[in-house]
Amino acid sequence: MRFTPLLFFSILLCSNIPAQDTVTVFSGAKIYPVASDPVDDGVIIIRHGRITRIGARPEIEIPENARVIDVSGKTIMPGFVDTHSHIGDGSGGDESLSLHPEVRILDAIDINHPTLKKAIAGGITTVNIMPGSGHLISGQTVYLKLREGQRIEDLLLYNTQNPEIYGGLKMANGTNSIREKPPFPGTRAKSASLVREMYVKAESYRKKRTAAKDDPDKLPERDLQMETLLEVLDGRRLVHFHTHRHDDIITVLRLAKEFGFRIILHHVSEGWKVADQIAAAGVPCSIILIDSPGGKLEAVNLLNTSGGILERAGVDVAFHSDDPINDSRLFLRNAALAVREGMTIDKALEGLTLAGARMLDLQDRIGSLEIGKDADLVILSGDPLSVYTHVEQTWVEGRLMFDRSNPEDRKYAVGGYDVFRGGQGHVDIGGLE
């Protein structure tokens, strides 16, 4: 059965409007709108889950009957965008194939899983949940807004111009998808050739569709794999490509050029070696910062200097948690560690927010504090780059979703007895051997 996105969109609107009719004003904080210069003593006004005004306090008139929240001394940032996460205990393709474009992670996610609460506690309001990297194509990713909801449909997030796409396609090259036996590739060249074969097939499927011109008798039979790949070939569905080694990165650029699909490079451990090539291709990078290199051959040369090097080459850089690799609660840490090793503060803060939004085609709705955008805010206790700073509150579309002063919420920020139950998704990182 196919989804009827309009229906979900209306549910979404209905569920949000009634509770959000009041006008809420955040007054007195240092605001990092990200799309514009920071404001030292700022005001943000929100209504119907969106930002209606933003600016310096003396310049903004507070409407009567508004609920005014004094946030003096605090810092406000746009809700964080985690471009690559495995929260929600889902997994994508299985061992039967190495290419699963038809598999949707949204069919496997437990939205009540405590890892989602963990992400909100870390200030993450939008997340791209991905299937794993053990396949050339492991399935469709899903973009979720961490708003209240009973079903995953309540959380879906899409660009209003393209409402039937609420996720990307996860692809991978390098060692994770190489195995001993078919249907998995045994080498890098085989990996590339399997991918090319599949896209060539998709191109001829597209040719048949075009030739049929909506004539139902001439249309080729529906094919879930081909339909997804058509979205990719048409540039409507982005490819989130897991890749580490410099030569694998170049391979991704080559494949993307051959078939014309839009890609985001993920991890990009050796991106610093080919930063100019990535920049020339105009391809954005979603990177991870880690406490030590290694753990797998491809990550031996992973350096936290990547952010700064890619930035200076002119590449758009966002961060990801890859939760459970890094903890969603410490998402802010990415920016600080990148700045420690040479990234500019502005670009690092953008990497937590707007750059990530662009990598999900969602920059018109989220990622910065601007009039008309979703009222997704993180209230911080201080400087975004300081280890002493906590996420105090997370607001999603004008609704308070995490409040550190509430003991029920706080436990997700610090952990403790029976707070986090369940597994760790696709990555086996068991504490013991």
Add this chain to the structure above:
Amino acid sequence: MSSRNNRIATKFFLFTGSIICILFINNALQAQIAVRGEIVHTSSGPAINDGVVLINVGKIEAVGPAAELEIPPNYRTYSGKVVTPGLIDAHSVVGLSGIYNQNHDQDQLDRTHAIQPELRALDAYNPREQLVTWLRNFGITTLHTGHAPGALINGRTLLVKTHGAVLQDAVIKPEAMMTFTLGKSIGHNFSSPGTRAKGIAMIRGELLKAQNYLQKMKSADDKPDRDLRMEALGDVLERRIPALITANQVTEIMAALRLADEFKFRLVLDGAAEAYLVIDEIKAAGIPVIIHPTMVRNYGDTRNASFETAKQLQDAGILFAFQSGYESYVPKTRVILYEAAIAVANGLDPQDALSAMTINPARILGIDDKVGSISPGKDADLVLFDGDPFEYTTHVCTVILDGTVVSDTCR
């Protein structure tokens, strides 16, 4: 002069030149050094504002305020905003578990038997491992390393300085502690024990055997043949080395206390993710804790870990230290400086956090006469930071180990 002679002469000068150069650098880096810090945290007393530390041939000669302690003219001076003692990673697997995570560099667990006290980390440690250098660049000068948790009894740990091309140059204690792991997860690695209770029964059985062995060894005429396993456990039973028991859940923590009580060995708790539930019991038993990395994943035995446990141990007056722990994937090791920082962000006093990376682990490891604080006579292990050591954006700029500058680049 022929061109051949010219070349020889050039080679000669280059050669002697480099020798002189090496001697000079060596001399400059090793002999007499002064360290000046806007704040010097000594871990043996209050912090000193505008402090000076004098180093003479590998040892700390003097420490005090710059106003009172003059830097002799021949001392080479290094300056930093904040100076601390060299950091001590209280429990790691680095040097046994390498950066590549391939079979050839993974020596942290032998799966042939669940009980192997005869193993020594000493026989597996690679001082040239890249991750040793990685940790050293973050100011870790002393490393307590060994096998990873995962077997009931996993052998003896090793205490090293994080330098040395060969093992002998690095070793502080060739056999520091005997490692044990409790919990159901051991069953993933061995066919038995399959349950918690069976695991404890197996350990008790083995310790009883060792008691009998010690007894027999004391008899004049009926000495048994030497037995490496029994000898090793004998060291634990006769309190020559402590048992380092990895116990994260309450069931395991209490079982560890029970074992120590029954067999009267010296116990150090490792991990202790649920320590906050039995703080009083740990305190009453007087047992020190090497706490799990603050950022340990909430998964398996550590699923109930909390960012606030370090603070709770401190508040209860329990001696504790930070560790990098064991990582089976990415990142391949953690860094105690980062782990302590998250504990500080969650309520632990910065001074206490610093102690838990310096003097506390030195005490727990029985090397506080040698390292762990900036005190005259101790090894000259120092770290110079360009700001608050716990801030993400602060860099470690200089690391001095046994009086030698081993890193002089801010990173």
